[in-house]
Amino acid sequence: MRLCRQTGLLGMAAAVLVAASAGCSATSTVDSQGGAAKICTSPGVSADQITLGFVYPDSGPGSDALSSTRAGVDARLGLANEQGGVHGRRITYDWRDDATSLTQNVQVVTSLVHDESVFGLLTASVTMGDSMAALSADGVPVVGLAAESSWSNYPNMFSFVYADSPEVVAQYVHTSGAVRAGIVITGDAPSTLQLAARYTSALEAVGIASESVPFNPAVDSATQTARRLAAAGVNALVGLSSLDDLAAIMQAAHTTGMEIAASVALSGYDQRLLAAKGKQLAGVSFPVAFRPFESGGPAIDRYRQAMNAFAPQAGGPDQQLAMFAYIYTDMFLRGLELAGSCPTRQGFINALRGVTDYDAGGLISPVSLRDNVGKPSPCSAIVQINPAGDAFDVVRQRVCADGTSS
Numbered sequence: 001m002r003l004c005r006q007t008g009l010l011g012m013a014a015a016v017l018v019a020a021s022a023g024c025s026a027t028s029t030v031d032s033q034g035g036a037a038k039i040c041t042s043p044g045v046s047a048d049q050i051t052l053g054f055v056y057p058d059s060g061p062g063s064d065a066l067s068s069t070r071a072g073v074d075a076r077l078g079l080a081n082e083q084g085g086v087h088g089r090r091i092t093y094d095w096r097d098d099a100t101s102l103t104q105n106v107q108v109v110t111s112l113v114h115d116e117s118v119f120g121l122l123t124a125s126v127t128m129g130d131s132m133a134a135l136s137a138d139g140v141p142v143v144g145l146a147a148e149s150s151w152s153n154y155p156n157m158f159s160f161v162y163a164d165s166p167e168v169v170a171q172y173v174h175t176s177g178a179v180r181a182g183i184v185i186t187g188d189a190p191s192t193l194q195l196a197a198r199y200t201s202a203l204e205a206v207g208i209a210s211e212s213v214p215f216n217p218a219v220d221s222a223t224q225t226a227r228r229l230a231a232a233g234v235n236a237l238v239g240l241s242s243l244d245d246l247a248a249i250m251q252a253a254h255t256t257g258m259e260i261a262a263s264v265a266l267s268g269y270d271q272r273l274l275a276a277k278g279k280q281l282a283g284v285s286f287p288v289a290f291r292p293f294e295s296g297g298p299a300i301d302r303y304r305q306a307m308n309a310f311a312p313q314a315g316g317p318d319q320q321l322a323m324f325a326y327i328y329t330d331m332f333l334r335g336l337e338l339a340g341s342c343p344t345r346q347g348f349i350n351a352l353r354g355v356t357d358y359d360a361g362g363l364i365s366p367v368s369l370r371d372n373v374g375k376p377s378p379c380s381a382i383v384q385i386n387p388a389g390d391a392f393d394v395v396r397q398r399v400c401a402d403g404t405s406s
Contacts, residue, residue, distance in 0.1 A: 052332065303323065
């Protein structure tokens with residue numbers, strides 16, 4: 001399994017329009033006295049059900065990395081429906097595969113919004129870019145993976161985290177005793193180089209010198225790269241590369257006797273990684289935007305129970321992107337609750353944007369959905385692959401960009 005390159009939020013940004021809203025037949029809600037209260041005409045809303053759309057890559061580049069997201073949706077909706085739904089309505093969804101294609105994304109979004117008349121969208125896609133303007137113009141609420149910077153331009157689009165924080169990573173590397181960092185990059189895409197520049201600035205701000213280290217396994221030797229880094233006094237690594245490439249350099253570093261105070265990858269907090277590359281990546285740390293699985297507690301217990309009950313196909317609950325999708329779905333449910341018994345798309349958008357203390361039932365630190373748009377997370381937990389390569393350890397419950405930690 002080739003492990004994806006990490007060049008932005010969750011390491012999921014990849015290079016790789018019309019969406020028209022449609023009305024539905026009028027639906028009556030029922031008041032507490034049993035009489036008709038009002039007529040609901042919003043798309044996707046019937047007397048006993050609200051239908052959403054879910055878009056993600058079930059095929060194409062990156063599909064393996066995002067494959068667990070549908071399980072997260074199933075788990076959270078299953079739990080909600082078991083508890084009676086939202087305002088007495090069952091929440092269902094139709095899904096479409098965008099195959100990590102901008103063109104196909106437009107086609108499937110159009111299908112869901114125009115042909116299926118869904119109320120709104122859940123997304124775990126890195127190719128929403130060409131659909132965003134039309135979705136905004138039609139007032140369709142969207143909650144999901146904000147992997148593209150343009151996500152923050154549209155008030156109808158929501159996420160609980162918009163970007164990785166180089167400052168958080170820099171603070172962690174600094175407290176680990178690093179003096180010079182190597183920023184490992186694959187390729188020369190503008191987005192990769194821009195991200196590397198952000199990490200360079202963040203590291204310099206805490207007194208750590210750094211240098212970018214381009215690495216292409218087809219032409220570069222991991223051993224020679226490790227020796228070059230050691231000769232330059234590098235004792236920390238930040239991986240903006242694939243995990244395969246970082247693993248190769250880590251192995252070479254250990255073989256050549258290079259001492260590493262800290263090594264960080266942006267994405268990969270997943271039990272599947274331990275099985276595939278755990279030993280090679282022993283000691284690598286990962287920032288985590290939610291309460292780590294290993295920390296346990298009631299919120300994690302509820303998540304695991306829901307995953308086991310409603311998404312057994314996932315092969316285990318402790319998967320980073322399944323958790324992200326679970327939280328996106330929880331956000332959508334919160335918006336539906338606040339939008340009332342006869343929800344409209346605009347009512348949903350206004351209500352959810354007004355939430356200033358969203359915490360996903362204890363899975364994340366409270367965040368203001370009014371004020372977080374386009375901003376990196378100010379704090380993260382940090383987990384690390386243990387020396388045996390068979391488990392993650394929580395090494396920091398909370399590291400913040402301002403230097404505070406616990």
